[in-house]
Amino acid sequence: MYGEEPSGPAVHAAGVFRAAGARDVLELGAGHGRDALYFAREGFTVEATDFSAIGLEQLRRGALAQGTDGWVTTAVHDVREALPLPDGAVDAVFAHLLLCMALSTEESRALVDEIRRVLRPGGMFVYTVRHTGDAHYGAGTAHGDDIFQHGGFAVHFFPRALVDALADGWNLEEVHAFEEGDLPRRLWRITQTLPR
Structure with a gap:
């Protein structure tokens, strides 16, 4: 859907992660892996999670083809459940457009609490969301909590207060x-960081 090139946010994240001395990256909602594979090519160890086993299989094939399979592990995971990692397991977490899926504010808060748990002190979290200034905000079917379904796809549009x-x-x-x-x-x- 989005091609093979890494997203702009992933390129930015790799730079700030590297500057902070991060080595281990957890990507949530990795899809077919364009960003996870980019992180691996940039020398990070990557744990990639997604709800879709098919997407993660494509990611694994891509890692094998690029010779980065030793740097990438995958796990099928629903972000409404606890992350499949121990406390303090990673240096950085990346999530492009994941938090603005049809997750309630309560589910987003629980996910960010889980991200805090799996990050080491000083760890970084870079994520992207569509916001309430987006042209589709308010369009389509309203589901409450700033979630609108347009064209068969539900999006949680973030206000700045969230x-x-x-x-x-x-x-x-x-x-x-x-x-x-x-x-x-x-x-x-x-971009936000945990206090050390």
């Missing part, structure tokens, strides 16, 4: 506005 709430207890390093796609979709790229 970004700030999810950063409570973190250091909020950046909220960067950008656009992507043909509409274009309007997004924020959020």
Whole structure:
């Protein structure tokens, strides 16, 4: 759907992860793996999770073809459940467009709590979401909690207050506005770190 090239947010994340000395990256919602494979090519050890076993199989085939299979592991996972990692297992977490899936605010808060649990002290979390300034916000079928279904796909559009709430207890390093796609979709790229 999105091609083989890494997303812009992944390229940015790799730079900030490297500058912070991160080695281990957890990608949530990895899909067929364009970003996970990029992280592996950049020298990170990657744990990639997704709800789709088919997408992760494509990711594994891609890693094998690129010679990065020793750097990438995968796990089928529903982010509404506890992350399949022990406490303090990774240096960084990346999630492009995952939190703005049809997850309730309560589910997003629980997920960010899980991300906090699996990160080491000083760990980084970079994620992207569509926000309430997006052209599709308010369009289609309303499901409450700023979730709207348009064209068969439900999106949770984030107000800025939710970004700030999810950063409570973190250091909020950046909220960067950008656009992507043909509409274009309007997004924020959020970078936050755990205190050491």
